[in-house]
Amino acid sequence: MPSPLVLSVDAMGGDHAPESIVDGAAHFLKGRQRPVRLILHGDEARIRPLLARHTALAEVCEIRHTDQTVSMDAKPSEAVRRARGSSMWNAVHAIKDGEAHVAISAGNTGALMAISKVILRMKSGVHRPAIAASWPVPQGFCTVLDVGANVDCAPEQLVEFAVLGESFHRAVHRVSRPSVGLLNVGQEELKGDQVVRDADTLLREAGLDMDYRGFIEGNDISAGTTDVVVTDGFTGNVALKTAEGTARLVGGWVREALTSSPLAKLGAALLSMGALKQLRARMDPNNVNGGVFLGLNGVVVKSHGGTDGPGFATALRIALEMADSHFLTEIEQNLARLEAVQAAAPQSGSEEEHA
Amino acid sequence: MPSPLVLSVDAMGGDHAPESIVDGAAHFLKGRQRPVRLILHGDEARIRPLLARHTALAEVCEIRHTDQTVSMDAKPSEAVRRARGSSMWNAVHAIKDGEAHVAISAGNTGALMAISKVILRMKSGVHRPAIAASWPVPQGFCTVLDVGANVDCAPEQLVEFAVLGESFHRAVHRVSRPSVGLLNVGQEELKGDQVVRDADTLLREAGLDMDYRGFIEGNDISAGTTDVVVTDGFTGNVALKTAEGTARLVGGWVREALTSSPLAKLGAALLSMGALKQLRARMDPNNVNGGVFLGLNGVVVKSHGGTDGPGFATALRIALEMADSHFLTEIEQNLARLEAVQAAAPQSGSEEEHA
Numbered sequence: 043m044p045s046p047l048v049l050s051v052d053a054m055g056g057d058h059a060p061e062s063i064v065d066g067a068a069h070f071l072k073g074r075q076r077p078v079r080l081i082l083h084g085d086e087a088r089i090r091p092l093l094a095r096h097t098a099l100a101e102v103c104e105i106r107h108t109d110q111t112v113s114m115d116a117k118p119s120e121a122v123r124r125a126r127g128s129s130m131w132n133a134v135h136a137i138k139d140g141e142a143h144v145a146i147s148a149g150n151t152g153a154l155m156a157i158s159k160v161i162l163r164m165k166s167g168v169h170r171p172a173i174a175a176s177w178p179v180p181q182g183f184c185t186v187l188d189v190g191a192n193v194d195c196a197p198e199q200l201v202e203f204a205v206l207g208e209s210f211h212r213a214v215h216r217v218s219r220p221s222v223g224l225l226n227v228g229q230e231e232l233k234g235d236q237v238v239r240d241a242d243t244l245l246r247e248a249g250l251d252m253d254y255r256g257f258i259e260g261n262d263i264s265a266g267t268t269d270v271v272v273t274d275g276f277t278g279n280v281a282l283k284t285a286e287g288t289a290r291l292v293g294g295w296v297r298e299a300l301t302s303s304p305l306a307k308l309g310a311a312l313l314s315m316g317a318l319k320q321l322r323a324r325m326d327p328n329n330v331n332g333g334v335f336l337g338l339n340g341v342v343v344k345s346h347g348g349t350d351g352p353g354f355a356t357a358l359r360i361a362l363e364m365a366d367s368h369f370l371t372e373i374e375q376n377l378a379r380l381e382a383v384q385a386a387a388p389q390s391g392s393e394e395e396h397a
Numbered sequence: 398m399p400s401p402l403v404l405s406v407d408a409m410g411g412d413h414a415p416e417s418i419v420d421g422a423a424h425f426l427k428g429r430q431r432p433v434r435l436i437l438h439g440d441e442a443r444i445r446p447l448l449a450r451h452t453a454l455a456e457v458c459e460i461r462h463t464d465q466t467v468s469m470d471a472k473p474s475e476a477v478r479r480a481r482g483s484s485m486w487n488a489v490h491a492i493k494d495g496e497a498h499v500a501i502s503a504g505n506t507g508a509l510m511a512i513s514k515v516i517l518r519m520k521s522g523v524h525r526p527a528i529a530a531s532w533p534v535p536q537g538f539c540t541v542l543d544v545g546a547n548v549d550c551a552p553e554q555l556v557e558f559a560v561l562g563e564s565f566h567r568a569v570h571r572v573s574r575p576s577v578g579l580l581n582v583g584q585e586e587l588k589g590d591q592v593v594r595d596a597d598t599l600l601r602e603a604g605l606d607m608d609y610r611g612f613i614e615g616n617d618i619s620a621g622t623t624d625v626v627v628t629d630g631f632t633g634n635v636a637l638k639t640a641e642g643t644a645r646l647v648g649g650w651v652r653e654a655l656t657s658s659p660l661a662k663l664g665a666a667l668l669s670m671g672a673l674k675q676l677r678a679r680m681d682p683n684n685v686n687g688g689v690f691l692g693l694n695g696v697v698v699k700s701h702g703g704t705d706g707p708g709f710a711t712a713l714r715i716a717l718e719m720a721d722s723h724f725l726t727e728i729e730q731n732l733a734r735l736e737a738v739q740a741a742a743p744q745s746g747s748e749e750e751h752a
Contacts, residue, residue, distance in 0.1 A: 180649065190582055193590045227545055227634040235548045235631060260638025264646040273635075276590060279582040280632050281639045283615025288643040291619040294535065296651060299675065320654065 046077035046102070047365045049358060050142035052133040053084035054111040055149025057348045060084055063148065064092040066354025068099045070362075078102060078362065081136055083129040085109055108132055112153045114347060121153035122160055130154060134161045137340040143365035146357055148345035155191055158335055158342045167377040168337035172203050173275070173344065174210050175282055175333050176360070179266030185211040185220075186263060188275040189282045189333060195274035197240035200224065201383075204245055205376045206336040207270040208252055213369035214334075214360075215269070223258035223268035225277060237274075248383040250376075332357035334364060336373075341365060401432035401457075402720045404713060405497035407488040408439035409466040410504025412703045415439055418503065419447040421709025423454045425717075433457060433717065436491055438484040440464055463487055467508045469702060476508035477515055485509060489516045492695040498720035501712055503700035510546060513690055513697045522732040523692035527558050528630070528699065529565050530637055530688050531715070534621030540566040540575075541618060543630035544637045544688060550629040552595035555579065556738075559600055560731045561691040562625040563607055568724035569689075569715075570624070578613035578623035580632060592629075603738040605731075687712035689719060691728075696720065 051067065053060045060082075067080055079102050082089055086107040093100045110128040112121050125131040130149050136142040138161050147154050155171065164171065172188035187207045192199065204222050211220040224245065226238050238257075245254045255268050260281060263271050273281070301307055331353040335342040341364045345357035406422065408415045415437075422435055434457050437444055441462040448455045465483040467476050480486040485504050491497040493516050502509050510526065519526065527543035542562045547554065559577050566575040579600065581593050593612075600609045610623050615636060618626050628636070656662055686708040690697040696719045700712035 178646070180646065193582060225635060227548060227631055228638075260635040260640075261642035261645070263639055264642035276582055277632055277635050280580060280615040280628075280636055283583075284618055284636045284639050285615075285643040287616035287619035288640040289647055290616070291533070291535065292644055292647045302675075320657075 046079045047144075047362060048079045048081065048136075048142040049361055049365070050081045050133045050136035050145040051083065051358075052130045052145070052147035052149055053082040053089055053105075054129040055133075055147040055154075055347075056345065056354070057114070057148075058350065059148065060089050060092060062349060062351050062354055064089065064096070064099070065351030066349070066358060067103070068096040069351050069355035070358040071096075071099050071102070076362070076366065079104070081106055081133075081142055083108060083132040083136075084111070085129075106132060112149055112157075114150050116150055116153055118150075118152035118156035121150060122156045125153065125157050131157055131161070134158050134340075134342060137342075138162060144341040144343060144361045146343045146345065146361045148347055148349050148354060148357070150347070151190065151344055154342065154344055155335065158338055158340075162338040162340040162342070165337055165339055165373065165377060167381040168202055168206070169199060170202075171335050171337040172206055173333040174207055174336050175278075176215070177263060177271075177282070177285070179264060181266050183215055184263065184266055184269055184271060185215065186271040186273070186278055186282065187336065188273065188278050190275045190279040191335070192275040194276070195237065197237050197244055200237070200241035200272055200274065201244045201248065201250075202337070202380065203272045204252065204254070204270065205250065205380045206373065207272060209369060209372040209376045210334065210336055211269050213367035213372050214363050217269050219253050220269035221253045221255050222270040222272060223255050223262060225263075225271055225273035225281070226257040226259065228259050241272075244383075248380075250379055250383060332360035334360065341369065401434045402499075402717060403434045403436065403491075403497040404716055404720070405436045405488045405491035405500040406438065406713075407485045407500070407502035407504055408437040408444055408460075409484040410502040410509075410702075411700065411709070412469070412503075413705065414503065415444050415447060417704060417706050417709055419444065419451070419454070420706030421704070421713060422458070423451040424706050424710035425713040426451075426454050426457070431717070431721065434459070436461055436488075436497055438463060438487040438491075439466070440484075461487060461491075467504055467512075469505050471505055471508055473505075473507035473511035476505060477511045480508065480512050486512055486516070489513050489695075489697060492697075493517060499696040499698065499716045501698045501700065501716045503702055503704055503709060503712070505702070506545065506699055509697065509699055510690065513693055513695075517693040517695040517697070520692055520694055520728065520732060522736045523557055523561070524554060525557075526690050526692040527561055528688040529562060529691050530633075531570070532618060532626075532637070532640070534619060536621050538570055539618065539621055539624055539626055540570065541626040541628070541633055541637065542691065543628065543633050545630045545634040546690070547630040549631070550592065552592050552599055555592070555596035555627055555629065556599045556603065556605075557692070557735065559607065559609070559625065559627045560605065560735045561728065562627060564724060564727040564731045565689065565691055566624050568722035568727050569718050572624050574608050575624035576608045576610050577625040577627060578610050578617065580618075580626055580628035580636070581612040581614065583614050596627075599738075603735075605734055605738060687715035689715065696724065 053063045081104050083106045086105050112128050112130045133145045137145050173191045174187040175189045176183040177186045185207050187203050208220050331346050333344045343361040408418045436459050438461045441460050467483050467485045488500045492500050528546045529542040530544045531538040532541045540562050542558050563575050686701050688699045698716040
């Protein structure tokens with residue numbers, strides 16, 4: 043039997059913590075084969091009673107008490123200064139200390155990113171971390187990054203994202219040679235701004251041994267045209283949230299159609315025997331909850347702040363997949379190639395301009 | 398009886414022209430109360446036989462022959478030089494000549510934009526045109542702009558888009574005081590790049606007498622949080638196409654659910670008595686086909702190049718609504734206010750940097 047993977051959990055992060063966190067951990071544990079252990083960081087007096095309801099979970103959990111938390115609306119710079127000893131800080135530090143394989147938090151995104159950078163440091167060859175999201179497509183998932191860590195990106199960063207995203211997709215979604223696309227607009231005249239065009243040139247000419255397919259458009263994401271979709275954090279964040287909003291709108295229309303008349307309700311009742319359940323599950327944003335921070339010396343997973351138990355369970359599953367994968371090895375190999383390329387290529391000198 | 402509104406149509410633009418264009422015009426005409434006339438620009442030998450099948454349409458149509466067309470993949474700069482006398486050029490020129498109230502084309506977007514700028518010129522106070530899309534929301538439609546004309550935007554341009562979009566929404570969607578939001582990302586740390594932050598300051602302090610609501614996020618678009626959504630053409634184009642892709646993906650899941658088993662099929666058969674038809678109509682991208690060019694001395698509507706007849710009919714309906722509205726008067730009033738503001742505000746000087 044393999045030794046247990048250890049997940050380090052910020053039990054106080056998120057709008058409904060610690061209840062949603064413990065509930066999520068219990069969901070996550072059900073039917074799991076692979077042995078796991080969880081370290082829950084937070085207020086023992088609040089966590090202990092919640093844990094008492096879940097015997098199986100309590101057996102694999104260890105509580106590390108702290109009464110300090112990072113507030114959901116703290117500014118990252120401020121959070122970092124005050125964060126030492128908080129549940130979020132301790133959750134990330136457990137990776138650095140070699141106690142855990144991966145850290146998970148539903149707390150303040152900016153603070154989590156800042157704390158992770160301070161504690162874990164960037165991997166050599168990566169300038170800024172990216173957040174990767176797994177996005178449902180007809181054949182499974184594609185990987186979209188960055189979805190919010192970097193609002194302005196130089197071309198070299200987009201190349202880093204391509205390298206990080208390709209490693210991530212191979213490790214987590216088990217595609218041996220993931221295809222990579224660069225998100226752009228379609229008009230022939232414009233074909234994107236200079237940053238995207240420069241990144242395209244770099245990716246084509248870099249000799250990264252990557253299945254780079256060139257420009258793709260917004261509709262290609264959900265179509266699954268490429269396994270990895272590279273974009274800056276502003277566009278990626280807007281795209282991700284636009285897709286969530288669209289799925290919710292269409293979901294409302296579907297619900298309306300299914301309850302629009304007695305006959306429709308009868309139809310829906312027949313349907314709901316299974317097909318509708320699957321449909322509902324597919325459209326549930328909880329099932330794609332969990333953005334992974336890439337580029338750090340360690341794996342940190344961010345759950346939506348407003349998540350409930352089942353949503354947090356998804357973030358834990360993603361964290362476990364990451365911990366159980368060869369992601370960190372993958373990425374080191376890819377980064378070595380990238381560093382060689384970066385050394386060879388002239389800098390665009392636009393880093394500051396875009397910062 | 399009011400005098401007929403005149404629509405000037407590029408009958409040769411689009412992947413399936415002129416068949417889809419004539420077919421779309423026939424669809425458009427059915428059940429219309431308001432008297433209209435259409436001028437069809439293009440190859441008479443090809444258009445005449447198509448028109449012969451539609452007696453009512455033929456009565457209100459006039460064919461203006463030309464055997465020149467603008468190809469779908471021509472570069473805009475090149476297209477402008479060679480476009481004189483083409484069906485697209487003539488369709489736009491009919492507005493300038495006072496023969497028509499609005500022009501419609503399903504041809505090359507970049508070429509149509511370039512030709513429109515050359516023939517109609519920008520309205521005083523507007524630096525670059527924007528493309529506005531009507532986007533379905535629970536309560537009807539919101540207006541999103543720019544969705545592709547300008548990939549890089551200075552803060553002043555985003556303010557122009559707000560003014561153009563507000564006028565458009567009031568004129569076409571008949572909301573007396575449309576609310577306006579600026580698309581951004583949510584992370585507290587980042588809150589967008591400098592351009593978006595500067596635009597936000599300008600909109601707050603400009604005294605435009607506009608119901609400006611500040612930053613919104615991607616999920617707010619389909620939720621209908623504000624009537625008008627302002628963004629640069631890169632982000633707007635990606636968001637629009639991402640939403641189309643997501644609707645298509647979810648549509649596929651719905652279809653799958655409805656045909657997953659004999660029982661599901663029976664349920665779907667009961668449902669389809671009406672509710673499913675409405676659902677299908679709502680999810681049909683044809684029903685939102687038609688981007689409107691704003692900021693020109695005249696109204697030009699762009700249909701998807703790949704549209705079929707019903708889709709082109711939607712673009713014609715949008716064009717008719719624009720022609721029948723007070724949009725051009727609205728916009729002149731708003732632009733006068735904007736000019737006063739621009740004269741008072743210091744230039745950010747970043748126009749070139751972002752161009």
